[in-house]
Amino acid sequence: MRSNTHWLWVLLFISPYLVLLFKLGEFGIPPLPEFTQVLKDAGSQAFFSALLSVTLGLLGALSLLRWSTQGVYGYLRTFVTLPSFIPPIFVALSMITLLEHWSHFPFGFWGVVLIHVVVNGGLCAVIIEKLLRSKIGGMWELALVEGGRKWMFVYHGVIRFLARDLWSIFIFVFALGFTGFTIPLLAGQVQPLSLSVYLFDKLRLEGDWGQALFLAVFESLVLFAFAFIKTHSIKSLERRLSIDVLRHLSIPVFNALIVFIAIIVIFGDISAWGKGAMQIISDTSIQRTLYAAAMMSLAIGFGVGILIFVLMSLLVGLSFRPQLFRFFNFYSSPSPVFLGFVIILTFPPSAPRSLLLVGGLGFLFFPMLFRMYGRSLVEPLKMQIETAQIIGASRSLIFKKVLFPQIVRPLCWLSGVASFWAAGDFALSRILLGQDSTLALLVESLMGSYRLEMATTVSLLMLLVGMVSLLLFIGIGHVTYKKLV
Amino acid sequence: MSLIKNLYKKYSNKDFQFEMNIPELELPDHGITALWGPSGSGKTTFFRMLLGLEKCDELEWWMDQVNIASQPIGERKLGVVFQNLELFPHMSARQNLQFAGQARGMPPVQIQSRIEEISAKLQIQNILENNVQNLSGGQKQRVALARALIAPVRYLFLDEPFSALDTATRNAARKLVKEVIRESNTPTLLITHDEQDVRELADHVLEMDQGRIVNSSKL
Numbered sequence: 001m002r003s004n005t006h007w008l009w010v011l012l013f014i015s016p017y018l019v020l021l022f023k024l025g026e027f028g029i030p031p032l033p034e035f036t037q038v039l040k041d042a043g044s045q046a047f048f049s050a051l052l053s054v055t056l057g058l059l060g061a062l063s064l065l066r067w068s069t070q071g072v073y074g075y076l077r078t079f080v081t082l083p084s085f086i087p088p089i090f091v092a093l094s095m096i097t098l099l100e101h102w103s104h105f106p107f108g109f110w111g112v113v114l115i116h117v118v119v120n121g122g123l124c125a126v127i128i129e130k131l132l133r134s135k136i137g138g139m140w141e142l143a144l145v146e147g148g149r150k151w152m153f154v155y156h157g158v159i160r161f162l163a164r165d166l167w168s169i170f171i172f173v174f175a176l177g178f179t180g181f182t183i184p185l186l187a188g189q190v191q192p193l194s195l196s197v198y199l200f201d202k203l204r205l206e207g208d209w210g211q212a213l214f215l216a217v218f219e220s221l222v223l224f225a226f227a228f229i230k231t232h233s234i235k236s237l238e239r240r241l242s243i244d245v246l247r248h249l250s251i252p253v254f255n256a257l258i259v260f261i262a263i264i265v266i267f268g269d270i271s272a273w274g275k276g277a278m279q280i281i282s283d284t285s286i287q288r289t290l291y292a293a294a295m296m297s298l299a300i301g302f303g304v305g306i307l308i309f310v311l312m313s314l315l316v317g318l319s320f321r322p323q324l325f326r327f328f329n330f331y332s333s334p335s336p337v338f339l340g341f342v343i344i345l346t347f348p349p350s351a352p353r354s355l356l357l358v359g360g361l362g363f364l365f366f367p368m369l370f371r372m373y374g375r376s377l378v379e380p381l382k383m384q385i386e387t388a389q390i391i392g393a394s395r396s397l398i399f400k401k402v403l404f405p406q407i408v409r410p411l412c413w414l415s416g417v418a419s420f421w422a423a424g425d426f427a428l429s430r431i432l433l434g435q436d437s438t439l440a441l442l443v444e445s446l447m448g449s450y451r452l453e454m455a456t457t458v459s460l461l462m463l464l465v466g467m468v469s470l471l472l473f474i475g476i477g478h479v480t481y482k483k484l485v
Numbered sequence: 486m487s488l489i490k491n492l493y494k495k496y497s498n499k500d501f502q503f504e505m506n507i508p509e510l511e512l513p514d515h516g517i518t519a520l521w522g523p524s525g526s527g528k529t530t531f532f533r534m535l536l537g538l539e540k541c542d543e544l545e546w547w548m549d550q551v552n553i554a555s556q557p558i559g560e561r562k563l564g565v566v567f568q569n570l571e572l573f574p575h576m577s578a579r580q581n582l583q584f585a586g587q588a589r590g591m592p593p594v595q596i597q598s599r600i601e602e603i604s605a606k607l608q609i610q611n612i613l614e615n616n617v618q619n620l621s622g623g624q625k626q627r628v629a630l631a632r633a634l635i636a637p638v639r640y641l642f643l644d645e646p647f648s649a650l651d652t653a654t655r656n657a658a659r660k661l662v663k664e665v666i667r668e669s670n671t672p673t674l675l676i677t678h679d680e681q682d683v684r685e686l687a688d689h690v691l692e693m694d695q696g697r698i699v700n701s702s703k704l
Contacts, residue, residue: 386538387571391632392559393588401584405575485575 006321013327013367016334016342020217023345027217028210030202037191038198045109045184045193046177049116053173054166056117057124060258062154064129077129080122080258083265087424087466088182089440090459091119094268096187097452101269111187112177112194118261119183120173125258131165132158175226179219179335181427186447195219196337200431203341216338227332268456276457289436290458294465297423297439300358301469305419307362308369309473312411315370316377317399328371333364340431357432361425365418373414377407405484412477416470423466439465486511487548487640487672494530494541494696505530505696514548516688517666517673521680527696528676532642535674536563548639559588564633564641564671568648570625572617578628579613582635589636596635603631606665623654630662634669641666641673647682659685 029035060080064073083091092115099105106114136157143153159166181196192198199215202208280286315324334342343356381403388398426440436442439462446455492507505527512518520528533539535546537558546554553561572581579600586596604610607627612620617628626646633641646662647655663686666673675686683690692700 383567383569383571384573386536387565387567388573388584388588389558390536390538390561390563390565391585391588392562392590393584394559397584397588401576401587402573 006324009315009324010327013331016339017220019342019346023213026210027214029214030211041191042178042194045112046174048113049177050170050173052117053120053124054170056121057128060121060125061128061132064125065132077126079262081126082262083119084123086463088119089426089443090463091115091265092183092186093443093455093459094265097269097272097456098264100452107187108189112184115183115187116177118265122258122262124169127169131162136161171226171229175223179223181337196335199337212341216341219335219338223332272453272456273460276453279454280457293436293439293442294461296437297462297465298469301419301423301466303358304361304422305415305469305473307358308366308418309411309415311366312414316407317403325375328367331367333367336364336427337431339364340428353432357429360428361422365421369414369418377410381406408480409477412473416473419469419473420466423469424462487514490545491543492534503696507698510698513689514672517675517686518689518691519675519677519683519687520691520693521677521683522693524678526693528693532644532676536565536642537561562639564638566629566633566643566646568645570629572625572629574618577614577616578609581617581628581632585632585635591636599635603634607631622650623658626658638671641671643673643675645677
């Protein structure tokens with residue numbers, strides 16, 4: 001379907017950057033020693049986070065080769081990627097409560113690195129494992145026949161051969177660590193350990209908008225630079241090997257490690273759940289706050305899900321052009337702090353913040369979801385659309401009868417995922433909403449007052465609210481599909 | 486005859502170069518014309534350009550004093566059966582046909598009577614309510630042809646329509662397609678690299694090689 005509305009999409013998504021262009025005159029430069037210190041700290045934190053995540057990912061990937069691509073493998077793969085799927089505040093809290101229960105959590109540099117590794121390690125493992133399956137199978141088969149040893153092959157055939165891919169993954173995790181917000185804010189100490197936290201401090205603690213503007217632009221440039229460096233296509237070889245052959249390359253001991261990490265993240269300190277629940281039951285004031293925050297989280301999650309559904313339907317169904325894939329592949333979403341900052345600059349203080357939050361979260365999630373799933377939604381239907389056009393069908397008829405019935409289920413699933421993330425959002429909510437407004441913000445304030453057990457129970461409720469929202473969208477998708485087809 | 490002018494397309498990258506250049510071509514406006522040639526000769530590009538799916542600003546296609554190429558895709562009144570048929574998989578055979586009738590702006594009553602008529606001709610009455618995903622290759626192909634012919638079209642395009650069928654079904658399908666096309670008196674462009682398709686169906690043959698029509702003959 002041809003239309004020129006794709007330029008409106010481009011304009012919409014670069015608009016936060018355009019807002020800053022109008023404010024160039026207000027720029028202020030942060031004190032150089034302070035700025036370089038932050039760069040050094042954030043850089044070191046991101047470097048260790050990325051290095052350890054990729055290392056854990058590589059070992060995890062080797063262990064995942066033990067499993068066939070179906071059955072247990074599917075569950076295991078989902079399980080180890082859960083820490084990077086669920087809200088980071090939940091992971092951070094699980095780690096903190098658990099380590100505090102045993103001895104103490106190392107707040108500061110190593111605490112942030114530890115949580116980043118736990119969040120990203122499983123995801124790195126799954127990405128690297130896919131690469132191993134598609135790229136190195138033939139070489140390993142040959143090495144096996146010629147009597148090559150496993151660790152020798154891991155060095156020469158895996159690390160050296162996949163160096164460029166591993167570098168791309170390293171840059172991806174480095175960028176997350178360098179510009180991340182939730183984890184460095186919760187697990188760091190006074191000294192900012194990421195650019196976003198530094199920007200946040202400038203805004204909230206010092207109220208220095210000029211310096212915050214400079215940092216927002218700097219952070220965006222850094223993100224663009226990272227996106228540019230890591231753009232490296234991952235090609236798969238046509239020849240795939242039998243799983244049995246790849247099994248010989250697996251290192252089963254690391255199965256236990258990555259599963260253990262996922263269990264820690266998901267279950268945290270189980271004893272805290274009950275204690276937290278009892279504390280909530282006996283505290284009526286927190287119950288009221290909790291109820292209001294749960295409703296707000298649910299509303300925000302549902303609102304973002306609906307927004308993503310509408311945006312995806314409009315883009316995929318009515319104004320899709322292949323150039324948009326290229327745009328979104330290159331496009332780098334602004335950081336939540338930067339976006340929050342732009343929203344505050346653009347809208348009057350009287351504007352309803354919860355609606356702005358819904359819009360902002362939709363803005364953050366949409367490019368990522370479209371980049372990941374947009375092509376798979378549109379490509380299989382391209383020829384059907386062409387056929388319908390030749391038959392003489394109007395754009396609206398094609399959308400209503402051909403496209404929508406076929407994409408409604410995956411669209412609802414994507415919207416559900418966005419609603420799950422939104423219900424547990426901490427970063428943008430922290431900038432736009434008041435204290436305790438959502439479950440994630442309530443978790444933060446409970447952590448701040450060191451009521452970790454109660455925070456753990458609330459964070460569990462936060463996951464539950466996200467799941468309700470996700471399942472609601474999946475259900476809507478199924479019902480709509482049944483009605484249409 | 487219909488007249489095609491300025492059909493030009495050039496693709497090039499470091500590994501591959503292709504140029505289609507047909508300054509003028511008379512395309513018969515009756516019977517079945519086979520566009521025949523080896524893989525990579527440009528048949529699909531030719532076909533897609535006439536359908537309006539590939540851009541060519543200078544292209545003219547004159548038929549009954551109308552330049553079809555200047556019209557939007559949906560208004561060209563062309564019928565098409567693609568190689569992989571492109572039936573709408575979430576619909577039944579009847580719904581596929583109804584969609585085409587609706588797209589052509591036919592009134593519902595006329596759509597129903599036309600469905601009955603064409604499904605009888607193509608022997609698909611008993612499968613009309615089935616989801617198209619549950620049909621055999623031959624049945625799907627007949628539904629796709631019925632969809633293309635649900636309303637009168639200026640030209641029918643068939644892109645390797647028998648390539649997915651087994652030998653026995655293919656022979657029967659050829660016979661049926663020929664019969665239906667003759668009966669509906671729809672000029673048809675058949676794209677094929679199968680010589681048997683040409684022998685059994687075509688009235689005219691256009692032979693294509695490296696983006697050019699190298700031979701045009703009447704059978």
